[in-house]
Structures are given as C-alpha cells and as structure tokens.
Amino acid sequence: MKNIIYILFIGITFFSCKEGSDQNEEAATTIDEISDPLSSWNDGATKTAIIDFIEKVTTQGPDFVPIEDRIATFDNDGNLWAEQPAYFQLFFAIDQVKAMAKDHPEWKDKEPFKSVINNDMKGLMASGEHGLLELVMVSHSGMTGEAYKKAVSNWLKTTKHPRFNQPYSALIYQPMVELLAYLRANEFKTFIVSGGGIDFMRVWASEAYGIPSDQIIGSSIKAKFDYTDGKASIIKLPEIDFIDDKEGKPVGIYQHIGKKPIFASGNSDGDLQMLQYTDSNTYPSFQLYLHHTDAEREWAYDRESSIGRLDKGLDEAHGKGWTVIDMKNDWKTVFPFQ
Amino acid sequence: MKNIIYILFIGITFFSCKEGSDQNEEAATTIDEISDPLSSWNDGATKTAIIDFIEKVTTQGPDFVPIEDRIATFDNDGNLWAEQPAYFQLFFAIDQVKAMAKDHPEWKDKEPFKSVINNDMKGLMASGEHGLLELVMVSHSGMTGEAYKKAVSNWLKTTKHPRFNQPYSALIYQPMVELLAYLRANEFKTFIVSGGGIDFMRVWASEAYGIPSDQIIGSSIKAKFDYTDGKASIIKLPEIDFIDDKEGKPVGIYQHIGKKPIFASGNSDGDLQMLQYTDSNTYPSFQLYLHHTDAEREWAYDRESSIGRLDKGLDEAHGKGWTVIDMKNDWKTVFPFQ
Numbered sequence: 001m002k003n004i005i006y007i008l009f010i011g012i013t014f015f016s017c018k019e020g021s022d023q024n025e026e027a028a029t030t031i032d033e034i035s036d037p038l039s040s041w042n043d044g045a046t047k048t049a050i051i052d053f054i055e056k057v058t059t060q061g062p063d064f065v066p067i068e069d070r071i072a073t074f075d076n077d078g079n080l081w082a083e084q085p086a087y088f089q090l091f092f093a094i095d096q097v098k099a100m101a102k103d104h105p106e107w108k109d110k111e112p113f114k115s116v117i118n119n120d121m122k123g124l125m126a127s128g129e130h131g132l133l134e135l136v137m138v139s140h141s142g143m144t145g146e147a148y149k150k151a152v153s154n155w156l157k158t159t160k161h162p163r164f165n166q167p168y169s170a171l172i173y174q175p176m177v178e179l180l181a182y183l184r185a186n187e188f189k190t191f192i193v194s195g196g197g198i199d200f201m202r203v204w205a206s207e208a209y210g211i212p213s214d215q216i217i218g219s220s221i222k223a224k225f226d227y228t229d230g231k232a233s234i235i236k237l238p239e240i241d242f243i244d245d246k247e248g249k250p251v252g253i254y255q256h257i258g259k260k261p262i263f264a265s266g267n268s269d270g271d272l273q274m275l276q277y278t279d280s281n282t283y284p285s286f287q288l289y290l291h292h293t294d295a296e297r298e299w300a301y302d303r304e305s306s307i308g309r310l311d312k313g314l315d316e317a318h319g320k321g322w323t324v325i326d327m328k329n330d331w332k333t334v335f336p337f338q
Numbered sequence: 339m340k341n342i343i344y345i346l347f348i349g350i351t352f353f354s355c356k357e358g359s360d361q362n363e364e365a366a367t368t369i370d371e372i373s374d375p376l377s378s379w380n381d382g383a384t385k386t387a388i389i390d391f392i393e394k395v396t397t398q399g400p401d402f403v404p405i406e407d408r409i410a411t412f413d414n415d416g417n418l419w420a421e422q423p424a425y426f427q428l429f430f431a432i433d434q435v436k437a438m439a440k441d442h443p444e445w446k447d448k449e450p451f452k453s454v455i456n457n458d459m460k461g462l463m464a465s466g467e468h469g470l471l472e473l474v475m476v477s478h479s480g481m482t483g484e485a486y487k488k489a490v491s492n493w494l495k496t497t498k499h500p501r502f503n504q505p506y507s508a509l510i511y512q513p514m515v516e517l518l519a520y521l522r523a524n525e526f527k528t529f530i531v532s533g534g535g536i537d538f539m540r541v542w543a544s545e546a547y548g549i550p551s552d553q554i555i556g557s558s559i560k561a562k563f564d565y566t567d568g569k570a571s572i573i574k575l576p577e578i579d580f581i582d583d584k585e586g587k588p589v590g591i592y593q594h595i596g597k598k599p600i601f602a603s604g605n606s607d608g609d610l611q612m613l614q615y616t617d618s619n620t621y622p623s624f625q626l627y628l629h630h631t632d633a634e635r636e637w638a639y640d641r642e643s644s645i646g647r648l649d650k651g652l653d654e655a656h657g658k659g660w661t662v663i664d665m666k667n668d669w670k671t672v673f674p675f676q
Contacts (some may be wrong), residue, residue, distance in 0.1 A: 068550060145592055189552070202596045212406060213596035214527070215552070223592055225585040225611055232611075232618035234592045241593070247563040254483055254561055254572045255579070256594065258540045258551035273563055273570075280570035 072263035076194035078308040096139035141238040195245035250277035287322035294328040410601035414532035416646040434477035479576040490541040533583035588615035625660035632666040
C-alpha cells in the first residue's frame with residue numbers, strides 16, 4: 001500500500017512540474033508504473049481480460065455501467081492476503097487464549113484450550129469446527145469494541161509470520177492492492193466480503209487496501225449497547241451473529257450493500273456463491289478466481305487443501321469461462337516486501 | 339432533491355462562465371442560494387450551531403477531524419421524511435396485504451388481517467406490536483429481493499399521502515436534504531440509521547437524499563441465497579434479523595460502519611442511544627434533535643405521541659445542551675413542494 005501511495009505521490013509531483021528540467025531516474029521509473037496501473041501483473045490473458053472488462057463498462061456504449069452500480073467485492077483470506085499455514089485470525093485467537101490462560105486454570109484439562117496451551121496444533125485441529133469456534137468466541141468477546149481493536153492492533157505490531165518473519169499485515173498481495181486502486185480510479189466502489197471476522201479486519205484492512213471500514217463485510221458475533229454512568233460503549237457477546245461464507249456471502253452482500261456486484265474476486269469454494277450471484281447481474285459482470293500455484297514465492301494448493309480449498313470453484317470457472325489467475329505466471333510480484 | 343441538483347447545476351454553469359454578460363434573473367437568485375448551503379433554514383441559533391460545528395471540525399486546529407472519521411448518521415422516519423399519521427412503510431404493508439387477500443380467504447376471520455381488509459385502523463392498532471409485525475412479515479417476505487423492490491417502487495408511483503395528496507417520497511424535509519448535501523460538501527460520509535426496513539428505504543432513499551444503498555442501515559428480516567437451474571437470487575424470509583431501533587442503533591452503527599459518528603440526527607426517543615453513543619466520541623461531536631412544532635405546515639407532536647415520541651430525548655437534549663430544531667421557527671420551508 002505504501003508503495004502505491006508513494007508511486008501516486010511521485011506521479012502527482014511529476015505531472016504538476018513536468019516542464020521542469022531536473023527529472024531523475026526515480027521519476028522516470030515512476031512514469032512506466034503510472035502508465036501501467038497493474039505493473040505487478042505480467043502481460044498475458046489474465047491482465048488483458050481485467051483491463052478489457054473495466055474499459056468496457058466505463059466507456060459509453062451498450063456495456064456501460066453507471067458509477068453508482070460499479071460494485072466490486074473481494075474475499076480477503078488467500079485472496080488479498082495469505083492464509084497459510086492457517087488463517088491469521090486463528091493465530092491471533094491462539095495467542096489471546098495463551099495470554100488469558102493464567103486466569104483460567106480449568107483450561108489445562110479442557111479442549112480446545114489444553115491443546116492451545118501445549119502448542120499442540122494437531123490436537124487443536126482434532127477439536128474440529130466446534131473447538132475452533134469456541135476459541136474464537138473466548139478470544140473475541142466479553143470486552144468492548146475498543147478493547148478488542150487495541151488487542152488486535154497490539155498483536156499485529158508484536159508478532160510475525162512463521163515462514164516469512166514479517167508482520168502478518170505485510171503478507172498482502174501487491175497485484176491485488178494495485179487492482180483495487182485501479183478499480184477505484186475507474187469509480188468502482190470496492191468492498192471486502194470475507195468469512196473472516198469483520199472487527200478483526202477493520203483494525204488493519206483500511207490502511208492495507210484503502211477500503212473504509214463500512215465497506216468491509218465479514219463474519220460477526222453479536223454485540224450490545226451499554227450505557228453505564230453516562231458512558232456509552234459496545235460490548236462484544238459470545239454468540240454468532242452472521243457467517244459470511246459460502247451461501248452467506250450473497251446474503252451479506254444483499255444485506256450490507258443492497259446491490260449486486262459487477263466484479264467479484266475470490267480464491268476458494270467459499271467464494272463460489274458470491275461469484276454465481278455476481279454472474280447473475282443483468283449488467284456485464286466479471287468473475288475472478290485466484291489459483292495458488294506458486295510454492296516458491298507463496299504456496300501451491302487447491303483441490304485437497306483444508307484451508308482455502310478450490311475444487312468445485314475451479315471446475316465452474318473453467319466451465320463458465322471465468323478468469324483464473326495463475327499466481328506463478330500472472331504475478332510479477334507477490335508480496336510488497338519481496 | 340431535484341431542486342438541489344438543479345441549483346448546483348445552475349451554480350456550476352454560472353461560475354464556469356461568470357465573465358459572460360447574459361446572466362439572467364434565475365442565475366442571480368441562484369447565487370444567494372449557493373452562498374447559503376442551508377437556504378431553507380432561518381437564521382438563528384440552530385443554523386449557527388450546525389455551521390459552527392462543521393467549520394470547526396474541518397478547519398486545521400485542535401478540533402480538526404480527519405476525513406475518514408467524518409461519519410454522520412441520520413434517522414429517517416420523522417427526521418428526513420414525515421411519519422404521520424403513521425409510518426409510511428405501514429401503509430405499504432397494509433396495501434400489500436389487501437392485494438394479497440384474494441389468495442388468502444382465511445384472513446377474513448383472522449387478526450390483524452381482518453382489520454386490514456375492513457379498513458379498521460383502530461382494530462389493527464389493537465392487534466399491538468405482534469399484529470403489526472405479522473403484517474410486515476407477510477408483506478415483506480416469501481419473494482425475491484428483486485420482486486420486493488419492484489413492489490415498493492410500484493406502490494410509491496401509484497399511492498398518495500392522505501393529507502398532502504402527494505407521493506410519499508415527496509414528503510421529505512427540504513432543510514434536511516440541504517444539511518446532508520452540506521455535510522457531504524465538507525467530506526462527511528452520510529448514513530441513514532433507521533428503525534424502518536432497510537430494503538424498503540433502499541428503493542427510494544438514494545435518489546431522495548443522495549445516499550448510496552450501502553450507507554442505508556435499517557431493520558431487516560433474514561434472507562437466504564437460492565441457486566436453482568443456474569439462476570442466483572436472494573429470497574426474503576419471514577424471520578426478524580435485526581431491529582435497528584433504540585439500543586439497536588449503536589449496535590447497527592458498530593456492525594455496519596465500524597466507526598463512531600461525530601454527527602447524529604434524530605427526532606424521537608428511539609434515537610436517544612444513537613445520540614448518546616455519538617456523544618461518547620473522543621472527537622468533538624454534534625447531537626441534533628428535530629422537534630415537530632409545526633401543526634400548520636407539518637405536525638406538532640412530542641411527549642404523548644404514539645408515533646415518534648420525543649420525551650426522554652427532549653429532557654436529555656436540554657440537560658446536555660444538544661441542539662434542538664424547532665421546526666416552526668427554524669425552517670423556512672418544510673417540504674420541497676410547499
């Protein structure tokens with residue numbers, strides 16, 4: 001993101017003083033990047049398909065889409081940032097539970113907490129969906145919205161990804177950050193529609209992707225208003241409110257945005273319904289799948305992965321002619337730090 | 339709304355050709371209106387308080403608020419448009435039930451339907467909150483999102499308000515439309531936060547107030563995704579999802595926007611918690627109550643009204659020095675058609 005801002009800033013400086021004579025190499029490099037808003041993408045069919053679609057719907061003619069209907073929705077985990085070896089939010093939940101364990105002696109004999117305390121990831125996974133949900137509930141509720149924000153923010157500042165030794169928020173995909181900015185430059189409104197926690201994302205995603213908090217949609221737990229001694233706050237409750245995954249994604253889009261997207265981007269079977277919903281738009285629409293094919297710079301996984309499985313979605317994409325990003329071949333850069 | 343667009347358009351034309359010589363009277367009138375973005379407001383303490391606040395938070399200094407945190411939330415019923423003699427959405431529900439009655443012979447003996455069919459408003463009101471809820475459920479669910487939209491849109495085109503003989507969507511408050519535009523001109527993001535139905539508002543409110551559908555928050559019923567024979571749609575279900583009223587308003591704001599407003603505007607006790615929540619912002623904030631004091635041009639009601647009761651809210655506003663609009667004295671115009 002910082003790169004993008006930097007490039008844009010240099011760009012503005014350059015254009016506003018282009019009759020000057022002291023242009024240096026940095027500015028010269030920048031012109032190339034400015035002229036190509038998707039400079040981290042290799043030339044090829046994928047990049048061309050994206051650009052052609054955006055040009056088509058923003059040019060007066062039969063395929064023109066009015067600005068107010070240019071809605072673009074993006075999955076987050078594995079689509080805007082990485083999701084291996086496990087969803088980053090799960091690492092946060094684990095670290096929170098560990099920090100809370102000293103106040104909960106009963107956890108040392110109770111799953112899934114026992115496995116967390118013993119660093120037993122296999123045991124944790126064996127506790128199944130129910131165990132993971134309990135972990136998330138305990139670590140995400142019973143506090144004010146403000147306190148939760150602070151906890152996530154502190155965690156992001158102090159922890160690093162096990163493989164890349166970078167803060168988790170550095171593991172965003174540079175080509176997708178460029179795509180988001182390119183869509184906005186063409187007056188699209190960009191949204192995140194993720195199975196991840198809405199509050200978790202809102203702490204860091206606005207800065208990372210340039211998407212305001214009200215355009216971030218995700219899974220949520222219930223909350224209540226508290227007004228005690230003239231002090232107003234929101235308390236997060238240990239109860240599921242909405243699961244923004246699979247069939248939930250079109251419902252989340254309907255309830256939160258109230259319009260069908262014309263552009264949808266995801267990387268797993270959990271995004272399939274969002275892409276089907278977008279495909280039913282009476283306007284021209286674009287469906288984009290990210291296929292993780294790059295074990296060297298990132299990871300390679302699809303049909304057999306327990307995280308971010310892409311199986312039915314890949315078949316449907318091929319059958320319907322949706323665009324599939326081949327990460328290894330389509331992306332010049334993956335992460336901004338590489 | 340059309341007036342506003344017209345004024346702005348004339349304004350732009352005028353400023354862009356101000357060295358020309360053929361300025362006519364229309365343009366001359368327009369200059370006065372342009373120079374006063376709140377031209378339907380009488381000069382006085384209320385108007386001054388609003389302008390002073392907006393200037394304060396948009397001017398560099400200790401009270402400056404960054405653009406991304408300039409969130410303004412507005413109640414709708416009785417605050418942006420009228421709500422007497424009953425919520426307009428209730429009239430829609432009644433008309434829908436009447437139209438559906440021929441397929442439901444069992445309704446002629448069953449409340450609240452019996453009262454609706456017999457035009458017995460007293461009987462309907464006697465069926466209480468539960469009866470009204472049943473009415474709304476029956477008339478708002480069991481169809482696709484698209485079909486519901488069409489029903490609301492047709493109804494708005496074909497029905498008129500009993501007192502003013504105008505389409506319901508004409509009963510919007512001109513001064514509030516100006517206030518919304520003034521806030522946006524100062525880079526506020528404006529939201530509706532209403533107890534009314536989110537889908538009902540989204541049909542007409544974007545055009546009426548210039549607020550995009552994703553910035554409209556309201557009460558909702560559950561929905562599900564349907565994918566049959568390759569056709570994707572959203573089906574509205576007869577089950578409450580969220581009541582965006584009283585304690586629900588700060589929760590709706592938290593879940594949907596993810597930021598505390600710095601400007602909140604309402605007209606009833608149902609808005610009190612939203613104003614309390616806004617008042618707890620660490621930035622400077624502004625709380626605005628609309629007091630219905632104009633029986634001649636609109637209605638006069640407050641502490642005793644069953645619709646839009648303003649009782650506790652009025653006390654708290656006086657106690658805390660919040661700004662209260664006296665409709666009769668503060669507004670030069672109420673409705674655009676007057």
